[in-house]
Amino acid sequence: MSEAATVAGPASSSAHTIDRSGEPLIRASGVWKIFGPRADRIVGTPDADLPRAELRAKTGCVAAVRDVSIEVWPGEVFVVMGLSGSGKSTLVRTLIRLIEPTAGQITIAGRDVTAAGRGELRDLRRHDVSMVFQHFGLLAHRRVIDNVAFGLEVQGMPKAERLARAREMLRLVGLEDVENAFPDQLSGGMQQRVGVARAFVVNPKVMLYDEPFSALDPLIRRDMQDEICRLQVETGKTMVFITHDLPEALRLGDRIAIMRDGAIVQLGTPEDLVGSPADDYVANFVRDIPRSHVLTLRWIMRPAAPGEEDGPHLPVGTTVRDAVPAIAASERPVCAVEDGRVVGVVDRTAVLRAIAGEED
Amino acid sequence: MRPWWRGRTVQVAALLAVMWLAYRAFGLEHPWPERLEWNALAGHLNDFQVWLLDRRAADDAGLVFQVFDGFRVLVDDLVTWLTDLLLWATWAGTAAAGTLVVLRFGGYRAALVIAAAFACFAAMGLWEQSVQTLALMLTAVALSLLVGMPLGVLAGRSPRVDRTLTPVLDAMQIVPAFAYLMPVVILFSVGPAAAVVSTMIYAIPPAVRITALGIRGVQPNTVEAAQALGATRVQVLRKVQLPLARRLLLLAVNQTILFALSMVVIAGLIGGRGLGDVVTNGLYSNPALAILGGFAIVIMAIALDRSTEAIANRTDPARRHLTDTLRRRLRLATLATAGGVVAAVAIARAAGAADVYPEEHTAQEWLLARIQSVLDFVQDPTSWVFSLTEPVGTFLLVHLLQPLRAFLVETPWFVTVACLTLIALVLSGRRAGLTVLAMLAGIGVLGEWEAAMDTASQVVVATVLAVAIGLVLGTFAAESRTVSRLLRPVNDVLQTLPQLVYIIPFIYLMPVSIVPGVVAGVLYAFPVVVRLVERGVRDVAPESVEAASAYGATRRQLLAKVKIPLAGDAIMLGVNQGIIMVLAVVVIGGLVGSGGLGYEVAEGLQRNEFGQGVIASLAILGLGIALDRVTRGRRAPRRQGAG
Numbered sequence A: 001m002s003e004a005a006t007v008a009g010p011a012s013s014s015a016h017t018i019d020r021s022g023e024p025l026i027r028a029s030g031v032w033k034i035f036g037p038r039a040d041r042i043v044g045t046p047d048a049d050l051p052r053a054e055l056r057a058k059t060g061c062v063a064a065v066r067d068v069s070i071e072v073w074p075g076e077v078f079v080v081m082g083l084s085g086s087g088k089s090t091l092v093r094t095l096i097r098l099i100e101p102t103a104g105q106i107t108i109a110g111r112d113v114t115a116a117g118r119g120e121l122r123d124l125r126r127h128d129v130s131m132v133f134q135h136f137g138l139l140a141h142r143r144v145i146d147n148v149a150f151g152l153e154v155q156g157m158p159k160a161e162r163l164a165r166a167r168e169m170l171r172l173v174g175l176e177d178v179e180n181a182f183p184d185q186l187s188g189g190m191q192q193r194v195g196v197a198r199a200f201v202v203n204p205k206v207m208l209y210d211e212p213f214s215a216l217d218p219l220i221r222r223d224m225q226d227e228i229c230r231l232q233v234e235t236g237k238t239m240v241f242i243t244h245d246l247p248e249a250l251r252l253g254d255r256i257a258i259m260r261d262g263a264i265v266q267l268g269t270p271e272d273l274v275g276s277p278a279d280d281y282v283a284n285f286v287r288d289i290p291r292s293h294v295l296t297l298r299w300i301m302r303p304a305a306p307g308e309e310d311g312p313h314l315p316v317g318t319t320v321r322d323a324v325p326a327i328a329a330s331e332r333p334v335c336a337v338e339d340g341r342v343v344g345v346v347d348r349t350a351v352l353r354a355i356a357g358e359e360d
Numbered sequence B: 001m002r003p004w005w006r007g008r009t010v011q012v013a014a015l016l017a018v019m020w021l022a023y024r025a026f027g028l029e030h031p032w033p034e035r036l037e038w039n040a041l042a043g044h045l046n047d048f049q050v051w052l053l054d055r056r057a058a059d060d061a062g063l064v065f066q067v068f069d070g071f072r073v074l075v076d077d078l079v080t081w082l083t084d085l086l087l088w089a090t091w092a093g094t095a096a097a098g099t100l101v102v103l104r105f106g107g108y109r110a111a112l113v114i115a116a117a118f119a120c121f122a123a124m125g126l127w128e129q130s131v132q133t134l135a136l137m138l139t140a141v142a143l144s145l146l147v148g149m150p151l152g153v154l155a156g157r158s159p160r161v162d163r164t165l166t167p168v169l170d171a172m173q174i175v176p177a178f179a180y181l182m183p184v185v186i187l188f189s190v191g192p193a194a195a196v197v198s199t200m201i202y203a204i205p206p207a208v209r210i211t212a213l214g215i216r217g218v219q220p221n222t223v224e225a226a227q228a229l230g231a232t233r234v235q236v237l238r239k240v241q242l243p244l245a246r247r248l249l250l251l252a253v254n255q256t257i258l259f260a261l262s263m264v265v266i267a268g269l270i271g272g273r274g275l276g277d278v279v280t281n282g283l284y285s286n287p288a289l290a291i292l293g294g295f296a297i298v299i300m301a302i303a304l305d306r307s308t309e310a311i312a313n314r315t316d317p318a319r320r321h322l323t324d325t326l327r328r329r330l331r332l333a334t335l336a337t338a339g340g341v342v343a344a345v346a347i348a349r350a351a352g353a354a355d356v357y358p359e360e361h362t363a364q365e366w367l368l369a370r371i372q373s374v375l376d377f378v379q380d381p382t383s384w385v386f387s388l389t390e391p392v393g394t395f396l397l398v399h400l401l402q403p404l405r406a407f408l409v410e411t412p413w414f415v416t417v418a419c420l421t422l423i424a425l426v427l428s429g430r431r432a433g434l435t436v437l438a439m440l441a442g443i444g445v446l447g448e449w450e451a452a453m454d455t456a457s458q459v460v461v462a463t464v465l466a467v468a469i470g471l472v473l474g475t476f477a478a479e480s481r482t483v484s485r486l487l488r489p490v491n492d493v494l495q496t497l498p499q500l501v502y503i504i505p506f507i508y509l510m511p512v513s514i515v516p517g518v519v520a521g522v523l524y525a526f527p528v529v530v531r532l533v534e535r536g537v538r539d540v541a542p543e544s545v546e547a548a549s550a551y552g553a554t555r556r557q558l559l560a561k562v563k564i565p566l567a568g569d570a571i572m573l574g575v576n577q578g579i580i581m582v583l584a585v586v587v588i589g590g591l592v593g594s595g596g597l598g599y600e601v602a603e604g605l606q607r608n609e610f611g612q613g614v615i616a617s618l619a620i621l622g623l624g625i626a627l628d629r630v631t632r633g634r635r636a637p638r639r640q641g642a643g
């Protein structure tokens, strides 16, 4: 985990390993959300397979989320990407039933969310899952500190205690000076820090972010991404992160799901997406990303022939870009090493191919 | 995209032409046929009233009667108790207490206005009546809010409730208050309770509407954020929606008060004591006093309006940045105010101040003399005012009201029904057409065809005048900030005046029976048209204006060819609202002898002829709905609330 503390470049967060042997923390299977009249009658009929526009023309319903299944393991950063209107926000809201899913099953931290009654759902929202919103959603009539403490207040925590916790949280996000200010007195970036603090203060197992930074300008956005990475590393939280900004996705995500018209078209690591996009839609998405910044040696290595194992050693997770100096300086193919074992070799041709983007 | 009414103008004109031809050809040959009238209805209604009275007097009155009666007693007691309290506090104590409370929550300007209002009541010698009216209004407003705000919260939170409530509220606002007096009197008998209930019917809709608007106006993402943190529904309401909607909630209070106040005079007709009583009684016996009472009502309206508005603006929590220290200080101020109120009342009582401001110190005599001299002057046929108003009144009567009345009354009834139905169909769609057909047929069956056509002719004349004035002034106001600023206070005052107060001066100014009601209707309705037209013209997309200017259009061309046509919807809305307001005033004109349906209700009230009064009330209701539907136009369907 300590490696990830130096997060700076793209894809570096995939450096930490996730234990996928146990139960996933979030499991959603076959989730549908259809908006419109008599939406519940559509799932399971042939209509459900119609493209979005046709379904709307025929029934007046919009299929915002179609048959989505995901699993997120503890400590993982799961990114959902897609164009505007592809159903990202709807999906993440169905996870805690801010929007009722039309069909499907959702389990979070062992609780069956879809079957939960009102009380249990409230419990889940209070203790297990927190959400950060694109437009902040701060309460304009409360001070910053009261905003941060709101989740605790809702739980019924006594005032002194919740204010102390909120104050501590504000220190963590660097806002201790403005605790008595009101939201409209803060910049957008500061407001979203308040939003993040408000979500963190209840110490949830899962954080949901719905495009938290898209209302911020690029420099602030980068700061905030760093902040999120730092918090993620410090607390080891599981995150579901929505964005339509690909660099952001690649930077934060352990795995990325790409959505189109409500369905997931590809789900994989950043390398999977950049290295082998499932279709033109995904390919278009990742077209402008320098492949060498994302692909690692693992992606381009070939099995070592006998006698090749004595070249310079590099960790298998090194990105191509970072490996270029070593490979250029070496006459021999570079060895990719995992757990002290050589797992493959990479020669100059492979690197050039990867950079040119034509290896198949 | 061309506005919906283009092209339809031609169709409507054609239908009117058909009516005209039929009128010329068959004038008076086809009045509403008697065999289509339900003449026994009045008798049935009278029997029903007798039965109702018997039941209520009976010892074993049923549960429904007990509930009604319990409510009546409760409200009567509440009003009496509140009146007694305000009197007990003595005039000095009450004035000081009111001023202090407004000072705390509304600031010193509002407090000055309130203090001035109390001074006026005292000077006018109408202290007791003012206190009675205040108690009546406070009770009506409190009960209206008690009903209206929870409904508004529900409607704001659930689109379904909103959809269910909207037509009910629409109906409550379309019916002229005058039309539900009779039924209310039957259920609650004459007295404060009846006055409070009829006021509530009028004042609840704005309470519901504005509350719902406030709740809906709270940003959905704040609500969602609270839900995501696991807030319960009650928590979301208490900690998010209500505080954030606070300014609009207070505005709802403000509007409810104003609506309630505009019912004071009518309440006076059915047993509300106080200023309303002064006006309605004085109307026949002591006009100067009636006018003085009218002034007192206006002063009360302005004072309550300004102070509640100030309170609303000062307590917007989102803008107030209420920190802990500030909050503590404010709480101290509230405590101090409470202490001040108690102290003021105690001192006033200890000093032996009277319940009512002592008569010998009022300026009532002097004021009445002034008013009377103005009235005498105006009524003097040799004065210049008379030479101005008399011809105007006569012109209205001879050239507009009488011909139109003849036209509507004498045109064969089936032609009128068919053409009006078709006009509604053309202008507002099929459902409106069917509604109008049903309403007109109903009016005929009730036996009120002629009276209704009479009233309709007055309404049409008044509406045309109001819209004409409104269009001109509204356009000027939209084009010039100065005009807009000058018009605003005039509009405000005209709108806060209770409907009947308008009529009084014109009884003297234009002593031709039906003209006062019509002129009063014009005065009551045109400010709304001005406001809507002004907004419509001003809100025309700047791009369109810019594009036209780029082609070198003059200011006149710009107005005539771009702004007014594009503001068409706003203007049509103005016609729609104006016609309803005009109707409300014109039927009140019945009290001063303007004929038509209003006259029949007034007669029913005064002679206690229940059946006739209720039938005329029903016909007013039908006419109101018909007029509303004809002019409603095809408004954009309501915004569908999400989720």
Ligand SMILES: Nc1ncnc2c1ncn2[C@@H]1O[C@H](COP(=O)(O)OP(=O)(O)OP(=O)(O)O)[C@@H](O)[C@H]1O
Residues within 6 Å of the ligand: A035, A036, A062, A063, A064, A082, A083, A084, A085, A086, A087, A088, A089, A090, A091, A244, B642, B643
């Ligand atoms: N309450 C609703 N009623 C009807 N349709 C809705 C509703 N909410 C969302 N939709 C539709 O569902 C689809 C998915 O919307 P969603 O907000 O999930 O997209 P998104 O991927 O988050 O887009 P963005 O990047 O713009 O936030 C859209 O076509 C939208 O129009």
Ligand SMILES: [Mg+2]
Residues within 6 Å of the ligand: A088, A089, A090, A210, A211
């Ligand atoms: Mg979204």
